[in-house]
Amino acid sequence: MEFKPRAHAREGLPYLRVAILLCPGFTLTAMSGFVDALRLAADHGDRSQQIYFSWDFLAAGPLPLRASCGLEITPTNILRDPEAYECVVVCGGRLKFIDQLAPEVEPFLATFHKRGLPIIGLCTGSFVLARSGLLDGRRCALHFETSQTFSERYPQAVAVTNRSHVIDGNILTCPGGVASAWVATLLISAYSNSTRANKALAHLLMDQAPPKFMRKVTDSNAGLSTASGLTRRAVEAMEFGLDSPCSITELARKLNVSKPSLNRAFSQDLNSSPARFWRRLRLMAAQEMLLGRKRNITEIAYETGFSDTAHFCATFKREFGKTPKTFQQQAVTA
Template identity: 35%
Template sequence: MTASPETPPLSVGFVLLHRFTMMPFAGFVDCLRLAADEGDRSRQLRCHWVFMTGGGRDALSSCGAAITPCSPFRDPAEFDYIVVIGGVQDEHDAVDEAAIGYLKRVARAGVPLVGVCTGVFALIQAGLMAGRRCCVSWYHHGDLTRRFPDIAPVADRLFIDDGDRLTCAGGTASADLAAYLVERHLGKAWAMKSLHIMLIDEARPGSHPQPQPVIFDKVADRVVRRAIGIIEQHLGQMISVDELARRVGTSRRNIERKFREELGVGPQKFARDLRLRYGLWLLHYTAKSVTEIGERCGFADTAHFSRHFRDAFGTTPTAVRKAAGEGSAPVDPFFLHIEARPASS
């Protein structure tokens, strides 16, 4: 492995905000823990971490579990990174002024700040994200843009490295970001060791797209469910019905029949409609151009994309983009809810 005992350890300070989310915290710190030592021995050798809160009080997570012991805020110079784990957003909650003051102190000291999940909200409240690219989960995109209209968040990728500001959508993406930092400081072998023990095949890059909020109710047929999964994984390219049938281990005739029974449309139209819905989502939640979105959704050109988009939604991609920028929506981007047909009696 690349790192040697003489390699300076990767030192990370965690700022745990009130009702912080457990999944991104656990993914990040466990990646550090597994890279820090041989096997699963958990000694803080190659990585070192500290949990911090205002006054060193216990940190209460959104699920009710508490992290203890926590340290009061420490000298930023002790750390390579300060990672802010945000939590449940309630505008009526009091702002953690002690944490905001500490983040400003960290920035003045030149220590890189990492905003994970809604931790980015705290970085914005501290005035540390002006003119910066900002990654946020699609789930929190609307709340962030409403509360902080001067910030332009990105919700179509897992994390962004903007030098001394790194922001991450949260969830399992925090493990990808932690592995990215471990690889930077200790080498790829240590990052892969952590991920493999966590049963993660490989680290996803920051540019990897976030999964989109597409929901299917009561799709009982196994073949259709598997086919939908394949279509979702390849929204940027055309997959022929023959190829789709081959991948799920059935015939073209059978897969077409099953799609019509379950969803009322054939697999080809279903896939196109899903790609259009993905385009609708991108128009609302990213700054990509209409041309880029059409390409990303697997359409041959902008005219092709726009024609099918108008047929599906009764409006143009340009009109949707304009309305989204003005805070209104001629088409609801969260209508991505496709119900299966009820089973016949």
């Protein structure tokens, strides 16, 4: 699915004027990934001129405008004239600051919604959109760590945790992080062309295909389709953490359940322990990487969360009956 420009999209340059609303404690990675892709597509070369696209940073809360990492930013415009833009991007931040949002935010967003123009929520920007009533009955993409809180606060919206982005009507949401750059390229392609989007991706050293956040494990799909909500949430967390696994105790804490409850759910639903299931997910991801032949075995070991190559090779052989090197060689000659 992709954004489609409105028939009444403005003529001439820039193709799109974007208002970037920075919430109190906004996430720097989400903001910078989005705006850097836009910047690179907005000009010839890398001169940072706002020719084909333009944008302003607007404070959605009190000043000083500070990112969650502590960096302060000076807004380039005030939250006053939505008619000056054809797209609004809400870059969310730490949820503890959501009550500090300016009262002008909701009517500002409502103007875009009435005009049918693109509204984008990055990171916890979905909370702001839902708080404004724009996600009632709509699907939205969230990080698994915030999905439960979101569903408790806004049960009228449908939280999705296995997608890098979700488009529902004129609203696009994204869990944040590096996926925000991909979201920007959707806008770039829709309002100019894919060449400009690819230029941005090339400068950012990103492949020209969006990342898969959800790993498909064929031998567990049947079990997951009938599994409990706890098991499905845990598997989603595992898939997001393929490269940085934590202890099952820590995973249970993040999911707000006890470790015995998590063990019991996996045993009943998947006939496996959480640790064994997570290890197999990582090893199957490693198989995909080995087939691609774009990374060496050491790189794949670290990208799937193993502390060293020897541990990875031993675990891989124990699971599949062959070493990673043998698996890769046999795949080539098959």
